[in-house]
Amino acid sequence: MRSDGTAVKQLFTSLVSSLGRETATRELKWMKSAALIASHSPTLPAMLQRRLSGEPLQYILGTTPFGPLDLLTRPPTLIPRPETEHWTLQLADLLTPTPARPLTVLDLCTGTGCIPLLLCHLWPPGSTRAYGVDISQDAIRLATDNAARCNIPLSHASSLAPYSQNVFIPVLGDLRNPDVFKRVLPPFDVITANPPYIPKREYDELPISVKNYEDPAALLGDPPGSEEQDGLTFYRLIAQLLAQKGMLREGSIVALEVGQGQADAVEAILQQSAGLRKTQVWKDPWNVKRVVLARA
Ligand SMILES: C[S@@+](CC[C@H](N)C(=O)[O-])C[C@H]1O[C@@H](n2cnc3c(N)ncnc32)[C@H](O)[C@@H]1O
The missing domain is CATH 1.10.10 (Arc Repressor Mutant, subunit A)
Incomplete structure (x- = not known):
């Protein structure tokens, strides 16, 4: 031997x-x-x-860095990407919540919980209550484990009690089903999402190390039965949601990660379907238009 x-x-x-x-x-x-x-x-x-x-290194190691955090990674939940880490750090710098002026964050399609957990970690204690919504049981379990790993306590969806630490509220639910929004308490000051955005034709070309390990539902932008096949179905859904009365306050921020070449279309969706006229686009470190930002 x-x-x-x-x-x-x-x-x-x-x-x-x-x-x-x-x-x-x-x-x-x-x-x-x-x-x-x-x-x-x-x-x-x-x-x-x-x-x-072909297994991704992060699944073998079981963790990945995300800013100053070291998050658990388990298949099939999507491994947080460096571009997401980059804009989440940028967003954390843009806003300055305090216990006297706290913020409520809604992160749609939360996966490992990387986006809301990093915001909770970076913003002052007692300034942030963050919801993380995902359709996948695996993702919600992992986000819950990650909150514990990052010492961020869980709270209940219906609790509005004052809190001395920042809190995370994992919510299992489907964005396509309005019932999920009965379990969160709007209005939201910050809405973030890195939704699935890869069109089917591009998904078919992805390397085995992605396709064989990461959940297709975390990647495919147009779930089965979608009318369009451009990878933008989730942005249309999110825009409809943002258009609902009471979801946002004046000055609320929306930050949506987009795929390469999608920023202009997503900006138009936010302007036309959600009525959010004040938009801008952030580039990632590789000079790709990566985030569409809107202010209510
Ligand atoms: C691209 S991953 C993003 C994960 C994480 N936010 C990140 O940036 O690493 C998209 C996530 O959306 C979730 N998802 C897919 N369809 C959904 C739906 N209809 N409702 C809610 N979440 C959904 C997937 O389970 C997956 O965790």
């Missing part, structure tokens, strides 16, 4: 062929430290083997 050392060398050589030396070396370092830190973690050869079969 081969020793672990020989197996690791051979597996690493294969990883270099598939990812290039620089990335393979970096990933090996992370896997080694995960194997050292967590006693329950898989062995190094097992991790390398999984990586070679």
Whole structure:
């Protein structure tokens, strides 16, 4: 039988062929430290083997950084992406809630809870109550576990009691079903969403490491039965929601992540269907128009 050392060398050589030396070396370092830190973690050869079969590194390690947070990652919930981290940090800098002037955040399609949990972490204690809505049980469970990991207490949807810490409220529900909004308390000062936005034809071209591991419902912009196939179905739904009386206050902020090439269309949807005229677009670090921002 081969020793672990020989197996690791051979597996690493294969990883270099598939990812290039620089990335393979970096990933090996992370896997080694995960194997050292967590006693329950898989062995190094097992991790390398999984990586070679295409599994995303973040699922193998079980965590990913998101700003100063270190969030749990579990398949099939979408792994938070660097572009989402970038604009969430930018949004956190834009607003300055205080316990005297607290904000209520509604994050639609919350996944790991990365967006509301980062805002809760960065804003002053007692200034933020954040809802995270998702259709997936796995996602809501993971967001709840992540809140505990980040020391952000859970609250109840109906509780308006004053709070000394920032609180997170996970809500299992389907954006397409208006009943979900009976379980949250508008108006909202900030509405964020990174909804599924990939058109089917682009989804078909995604690498195996995405398609075989991450939930298609987290990626496909037009769920089965949608009228359009442009990846924008969720933005139309969100705009209808924003148009409802009492959802926003004057000055509320809406921040929606978009796919490459979608910003202009989403800006038009927000203006025409939600009546939000004050819009702007933020670019990501790769110079792609990534977020449509609107002020009520
Ligand atoms: C692109 S992921 C974003 C996750 C997380 N916000 C992030 O940025 O990493 C989209 C999320 O939308 C959720 N989702 C899909 N369809 C939904 C629906 N009809 N109602 C509510 N959430 C939905 C998926 O379960 C998934 O977690």
